[in-house]
Amino acid sequence: xxxxxxxxxxxxxxxxxxxxxDLGLEAVSVYSEADRQAPHVRMADAAVLIGAPPAGRSYLxxxxxxxxxxxxxxxxxHPGYGFLAERADxxxxxxxxxxxxxxxxxxxxxxxGDKARARGVADDVGVATIPGSDGAVAxxxxxxxVAAEIGYPVALKAAGGGGGRGIRIVHDEATLYDQYKxxxxxxxxxxxxxxxxxxxxxxxxxxxxxQVLGDGKRTIHLHERECSLQRRRQKVLEETPAPRLAEATRxxxxxxxxxxxxxxxxxxxxxxEFLVDATSGDxxxxxxxxxxxxxxxxxxxxxxxxxxxxxxxxxxxxxLGLRQSDITPRGCAIELRINAEDPDNDFMPSPGPLTxxxxxxxxxxxxDTWMEAGGEVTPFYDSLLGxxxxxxxxxxxxxxxxxxxxxxxxxxxxxTTKAMLVTLLAQEWFATAEFNTGTLERWLEETANGxxxx
Amino acid sequence: MADHEVVTPVPGTxxxxxxxxxxxxxxxxxxxxxxxTIGVVEIMKNFQHVDAQVSGTVLRFLVENEGFVAAGxxxxxxxDGA
Numbered sequence: 001x002x003x004x005x006x007x008x009x010x011x012x013x014x015x016x017x018x019x020x021x022d023l024g025l026e027a028v029s030v031y032s033e034a035d036r037q038a039p040h041v042r043m044a045d046a047a048v049l050i051g052a053p054p055a056g057r058s059y060l061x062x063x064x065x066x067x068x069x070x071x072x073x074x075x076x077x078h079p080g081y082g083f084l085a086e087r088a089d090x091x092x093x094x095x096x097x098x099x100x101x102x103x104x105x106x107x108x109x110x111x112x113g114d115k116a117r118a119r120g121v122a123d124d125v126g127v128a129t130i131p132g133s134d135g136a137v138a139x140x141x142x143x144x145x146v147a148a149e150i151g152y153p154v155a156l157k158a159a160g161g162g163g164g165r166g167i168r169i170v171h172d173e174a175t176l177y178d179q180y181k182x183x184x185x186x187x188x189x190x191x192x193x194x195x196x197x198x199x200x201x202x203x204x205x206x207x208x209x210x211q212v213l214g215d216g217k218r219t220i221h222l223h224e225r226e227c228s229l230q231r232r233r234q235k236v237l238e239e240t241p242a243p244r245l246a247e248a249t250r251x252x253x254x255x256x257x258x259x260x261x262x263x264x265x266x267x268x269x270x271x272x273e274f275l276v277d278a279t280s281g282d283x284x285x286x287x288x289x290x291x292x293x294x295x296x297x298x299x300x301x302x303x304x305x306x307x308x309x310x311x312x313x314x315x316x317x318x319x320l321g322l323r324q325s326d327i328t329p330r331g332c333a334i335e336l337r338i339n340a341e342d343p344d345n346d347f348m349p350s351p352g353p354l355t356x357x358x359x360x361x362x363x364x365x366x367x368d369t370w371m372e373a374g375g376e377v378t379p380f381y382d383s384l385l386g387x388x389x390x391x392x393x394x395x396x397x398x399x400x401x402x403x404x405x406x407x408x409x410x411x412x413x414x415x416t417t418k419a420m421l422v423t424l425l426a427q428e429w430f431a432t433a434e435f436n437t438g439t440l441e442r443w444l445e446e447t448a449n450g451x452x453x454x
Numbered sequence: 455m456a457d458h459e460v461v462t463p464v465p466g467t468x469x470x471x472x473x474x475x476x477x478x479x480x481x482x483x484x485x486x487x488x489x490x491t492i493g494v495v496e497i498m499k500n501f502q503h504v505d506a507q508v509s510g511t512v513l514r515f516l517v518e519n520e521g522f523v524a525a526g527x528x529x530x531x532x533x534d535g536a
Contacts, residue, residue, distance in 0.1 A: 054467055054520070192472075340498070349498035351465060379466040379497045 001076040001100050001316040003028060005069045006040065007090075008080030009059060011370045011386050012292070013040035016078050019308035028072045030065055032058035034378045039370050046072045053380045059083045062090050066097050076100035076315055078308075082382065085291040086113055102315040103268045104290045105216075111264060112288040122285040125259040130275060130284040132199035135159070140180040144173055146198045153201040156183040160193030169201055204278040205437045207286075208242045209271045210257040211299045213310050215320035219261035221254045222299045222307070223329050229424075229440045231347065236417075236440060237424065238295040239334045240302055243395060243433035246281040253283050260288065269296070269311050278436060294337070294387065297368060301333035301391040332398040333391045336406060338369070339383040342415035343444075344451075350415035351379045360408035364391040364401060377414050385416065395433075399425060423447070456536050458508045459516075459528035466497035468504075468529055470519045478519075480512050480530075492530055495523060510534040 005028040006016045013029060017040060020027040029044035034053035041047045048068035051058035058064065060083055069077055077094045079102070084090040088110040094101040103109070112118045119129045131150040136159040137143045147154045147170065156168040156179060168183040170176045180196065188194035207230065211222040226242035227235050242250070257272040271293050273286040296307050305322065314320065341347040354375040359367045369386025371377075377385070388405050392398035403425050409418055427443070429435055462468065470478040470493050480492045486506040493504045493515075506512075513531040517523055 053522070348502075349464070349500050351498065379464070381498060383498045 001312070002026060003045075003072070003074045004076040004078055004102065004312065005030065005065070005072065005074035005099075006044070006078050006080065007059070007065050008078070008083055008085075009035055009038060009040055009370075009381065011368050011384060012080040012082075012294070014043060014370050015297075015368050016080060016308055017043045019306060019312060020078075022306070023309055023312055025312070028068070028074045030059070030068050032380070034380050037375070039372060039375075048072055053378065055083065055380065059381075062087075062093050065090075066093055066099075069094075069097065069099055074099065076102055076312075078102040078311070078315075079291065081291050081293060086289070088113065100315045100317075102311050104270065105267060108264055108266060109290045112270075112290050115287065118287055119285070121260060121263055122256075125256070125263050127256040127260060127285045128283070130199050130202070130286075133197045136195035136197050140177050143180050143196065143198050144176050147173065147176060150198075150200050155199050155201045156180060156196050157199060158183070158187035158191055158193065159195035159197050160187065160191035202275060202277045202284075206242070206245075206276045206278050207273065207437050208245065208253060208276050208283070209273045209289075209293075210253050211293075211296065211307070212257050212261050212266065212270050212272060213305075213307070213314075213320060213322070214261050214266040214268065214270070215314050215318075216265050216267040218320055219258050219266055220320065220322055220324045220327060221257050222303050222305055222327060224250065224253060225295055225298060227295065228435055228437045230437065231440055231444060235295065235337065237334065237336055237421065238298055239332065239395075239398075240298045241329065241332065244278070245276065249276060249281045249283055256283070256285065260285070268314055269307050275437075294384070295335050297366060297387065297389045298333035298335045301364075301366070301389060302329040302331055303327055304330075331391055331393045332395045333389060334398050334402050336388045336402060336421050337417065338385045338388065338409065338411070338421075339417045340377045340385050340414045341383050341417055343417055343420035344415075346448075347417075348415075349379070349383050351377045352414045353377075354411065355413035356410060357412075358408065358410035359386075360388060360405035362405075362408075365389070365405045366391075371411065385411070385414075396431075399431065420444075456534050457513065458506075458510070458532045458534055460492055460504060460506055460530040460532055461526055461528050462493075462495050462502075462504045462523050463525065464495055464497045464502050465523060465525045465527075466495040466502070468517045468519070468521050468523045469494050469496065470515065482512055482514050484512050486510060486512055486532060504529055506530075506532050508532055508534045 003026040017027040026045040029047040050064040079085040088106040091106040133146045168179045184194040271289040366389040390401040487509045
């Protein structure tokens with residue numbers, strides 16, 4: 001592999017181009033009409049215009065991207081995340097064009113992308129999944145039958161929803177029917193979809209995920225990331241190692257991840273997601289992401305492994321050059337996501353010109369971004385401007401460094417999530433790592449109400 | 455008769471239906487009530503409703519489906535019948 005086409009934009013395209021260049025390879029960018037001035041276009045050795053600004057007419061246009069690879073004489077394609085990154089048909093199209101796909105096989109993408117089949121793989125290797133209904137239930141009677149089987153308390157959740165909204169907790173069958181009606185009505189109102197599924201209630205749940213690397217024959221893990229702080233299923237801040245995780249649970253999720261990947265002969269970088277019951281230490285497989293993830297740099301910070309360079313080497317056909325014993329994590333790393341959103345207005349997206357951009361730097365501060373003064377945040381793509389990643393020998397110093405780095409960051413022209421992150425870092429519950437998957441949304445609601453009442 | 459312009463508060467891509475498989479929220483000649491959704495604008499992977507400010511009849515759309523709109527741009531005209 002000599003010339004890699006990066007089928008993406010924004011900060012991840014910039015990140016991938018850097019890894020390509022670090023390996024002495026050439027990078028080809030693709031871009032839409034809205035991204036003519038974007039840094040990923042300038043940084044590449046060649047760039048190909050693939051279409052109109054809406055993603056469906058450019059970054060999601062498989063034919064246009066394969067054609068760009070052909071005309072630019074690329075011999076590999078890296079999908080990044082989002083867009084076509086977990087589309088088996090894209091991976092197939094890349095391979096059919098005799099190009100290397102920097103990722104897993106199309107079969108692995110399809111298998112792990114299908115929730116029921118992925119749960120089947122977990123079952124095969126003895127990894128638990130959250131007990132509950134198989135998808136949405138037909139009615140309250142079926143919900144009651146499932147609840148009787150898995151045991152109370154249970155959570156009724158909106159099939160079309162996310163975050164904490166629409167969740168009803170039910171303690172016994174006597175109240176289930178009323179609660180089901182309320183949950184379904186709430187779900188209809190909030191998500192335009194009244195379907196409900198039933199799950200065992202995990203009151204104090206954490207979202208912890210394991211980074212894996214495989215070459216199709218052998219898998220290693222690069223330890224875990226704590227990702228519980230989410231708003232509407234979007235991660236806001238991630239850290240590694242996961243704080244307040246029982247050692248047996250930590251080892252358990254690492255081993256479960258290896259078992260899952262070995263079972264399917266997983267190739268490339270991937271992430272195995274778990275829900276951890278913080279009270280019991282039990283863990284449950286949720287899903288596997290068959291791509292690079294936004295938060296990969298914190299893992300790079302504690303392991304010293306360039307995950308994207310590893311992906312490129314594996315795609316080129318090299319066997320995995322690392323053994324598990326080579327991976328010794330050091331210290332703590334935190335990632336802060338800087339989005340072009342207005343936290344004071346329900347996180348409304350905030351497009352516009354970037355009139356001033358000052359990025360943090362200095363010891364153990366890394367910024368992965370596409371933003372620069374004179375750049376433009378267009379309305380067409382996601383709101384991620386960049387990520388501030390800090391490393392330190394321990395969590396307290398990492399927190400202090402995160403505060404220092406955010407203080408140095410200055411973005412003018414669009415609203416950003418910086419101020420919200422500054423306040424978040426000052427919270428006692430964050431300093432002591434006493435949080436779960438519901439904490440951030442509850443806290444945001446309280447602070448919004450506090451402002452409204454003031 | 456008074457014509458009212460329905461404006462989008464945010465820039466982005468304008469859609470007349472909630473998803474590609476569904477019928478449009480409103481067609482020309484349909485009646486609307488104040489607060490009713492007549493379209494959505496996709497902005498940075500978020501969807502913002504564009505709602506009629508007055509009740510009346512949809513006279514015409516000023517932007518085609520999937521057209522780009524600027525913040526504050528009128529997308530339709532509603533006749534309030536007054």
